[in-house]
Amino acid sequence: MGCLLLALGAAQAAEAPKDDRQYRVVARYAVEGKDSAGEMAVDPAARRLYVPRGTHVEVLDLDSGERVGRVAPAGGVRSVAVAPELERGFATSGDGTVAIFDLGTLKVARTIKSTGQDPGAVLYDAFTKRAFVASAGAGNVTVIDAGTGNVLSTIAVGGRLRQMSTNGYGRLFVAVEDRNTARVVDTRSMEVLGDFPVAPGEKCTGIFADGIVRNFWVTCGNGKVVVIASDSGIVSDQAKLSGSPGLFAGIVTEREAVDSEAYRHGRAYLASSDGTLTVLDMGTPPPYRVFQKIETEPGARAVAVDPKTHRVFVSAPSAVLVIGR
Secondary structure (H helix, E strand, O other): OOOOOOEEEOOOOOOOOOOOOOOOOOOEOOOOOOOOOOOEEEOOOOOEEEEEEOOEEEEOOOOOOEEEEEEEOOOOOEEEEEHHHOOOEEEEEEOOOHHHHHHHHEEEEEEEOOOOEEEEEEEOOOOOOOEEEEEEEEEEEEEEEOOOOOOOEEEEEHHHHHHEEOOOOOOOEEEHHHOOOEEEEEOOEEEEEEEEOOOOOEEEEEEEEEOOOOEEEEEEEEOHHHHHHEEOOOEEEOOOOOOOOOOOOEOOOOOOOOOOOOOOOOEEEEOOOOOEEEEEOOOOOOEEEEEEEEOOOOOEEEEEOOOOOEEEEEEEEOOEEEEEE
């Protein structure tokens, strides 16, 4: 599934010297299977990385890259999310199902039918303890009680749904590719609240909500990256990504609140399918400056970050690339 993932590196304290060391590929974690381009999941406490690889989920040691095991749902795998406090994981499959698996044994405990066609993105919201599954074909979101595995509701969002993100306190943002909007859902009432236009972006696929500063990022097929203030709807146009029209990218963020300013220091990491990881410096209000571009692999557009080591993981066709300094 196309997305542009974004990860924000934790910042130094405001008075600390700025870290301008360059990023580079520091390791390559071996994986088997075909890259599904769906979202990975990081469990920082258990030190595990979950990587969807078409027919299964590769489970790797976050620090060494050694294979811990694998999850193999019958219908294959597109994207994966984990709920560490519940010891459960969720994997969407191409056959229209969602596999719920045990994080300890990595065995599939239950398989449920999604309420929409073509389920792709899956997200766990710790605020409500619910899993949300976006169905690109049906334009709806299936809501699952993460504890019981029961389907709670089907939210009619509309359009071709791509990536989702939650701000951590009651709002789910959904990238709607064919309508050039980000749709907002209340995670508690499970109702659609409205839309945010993403112009000048077109064909949005990647999205990530930054709850600390109350904005969200959207990456688009025309190479545009926009940051939208969730309170006002004000759009800040970022530096255009490299690559040809139709490019996909993915997003995950991490920030550290260091002062009382309207922004917080950090870095944003955007992995795009042209084989580039773009690092944005977030030490000022948007638009953010490009700090560095790192070559990855064509087709590599899923990205995750480890909040402990601040290393960035990019799922590529040949391996998981580990980006560090």
